[in-house]
Amino acid sequence: MTFYVDNIEDFENKTNLNVLSKVIRFAEYLLEEIIKDRTFIQQDKAILVFFRQLVEQADGVYLAMDQDSISLARTSIRNAFESSLALMYILEEAQSIGRRALSYIVHDIHEEIQWIEHAIETNVLAEHISTEELETAKQAKLNKLSTRQLQPIEDEWIRTDAALPQSYSPKWYSLFNGPRSIKQLARHLNPTSAKVKVIKDLQFSIINTK
Template structure:
């Protein structure tokens, strides 16, 4: 690789293995249509089940972004999205494996409360808006549109009072009170997992949480940038952007998380589709995944002055 911080081109010898990994993830993304059809044909297709579909779209969008960055050889970008992919995966698994009250309704209730809080910020007569609006206008150096909270959040308040929702809303208020007034995570309602780590433990994925979520925190938050240095013989090299070193190991995690997510969705929603999923995996994913897992596809070499 040329020693240039902004070089975006990969050597010709790296394009084939990068495309192999990227196309494998493309195949996983494409299978998302099949999963969506399975969901729509199941009993999890009511209005209240909407978070299942939005979370799955987020999961697919993240996976597609990883496919694009993989072909470009951007290990750093893949690491950031891998962490998001894992979080979307365990959220999705909780949504489909729990009752509607503990899953999708809890999700929507928590979302409604967060939206109400955000809209209070733009109501100058609200305690939150009285402080926020002047600060925002000063920062933007312009007037911002405002609206009374009872109007801007009218439908959110109505949703929380629905007969099929209000019991979960009461549970939200109880959990919030026990959380010292802080807005709780949706999955913590009804004494559920309080954090992402607790969710991982719930699904026996604590090791994945450690190596995919916790270990990548320093990368995502910029507190582990010293690890960006690479070694070339006896010299330390700062490789620049789109450095593909270590990408293959990250893609192994990506494929494992994606395939496990699909399997869990099918197991919970439509077990009769297990055989067709297994056949698709064997024919479409396993051959390339074996190459990615069992052999070193490429080696990155750095040029030094």
């Protein structure tokens, strides 16, 4: 399921909206069938996360366009497009699927740790959870990063992070010398396509509709 829109006005045609709705319904059914009565390894879970995000974001595009909300639709289209690129990148090479999927998991854990640290520093959750409980949760995340499966990815995350300005964190797809931005990711996946231009146009449109 690749999400690519050449022109947002395409969705102003209700026939196209109906097609999108059918695709979303089928994708939801497919997802339910995939996860039914199955046990998944970690990298499978990362792939399913992006697929679920893509379905939900495509549904957001449908709802926005059905209500004639162009500005909201542009944001949803960009998000769906990025999820589509993420899936394409993970699945691009069979030998790299595991490493790329685990790169996303490590990135996600680091974001959770940053959120916990923010909660500890600001005491924003004091009424609901103690500092000790937050520290325990943080340590659990750190322990997960030190497991045999994730430690090599964590080492690469640390190496990549050290080369960036202090206020930036690595993009998960930038690990192991991957693309450093969403534009580079689109160019990497198909350097001759219009995907890079679409991203630039969506960025401009979103900024100018806020």
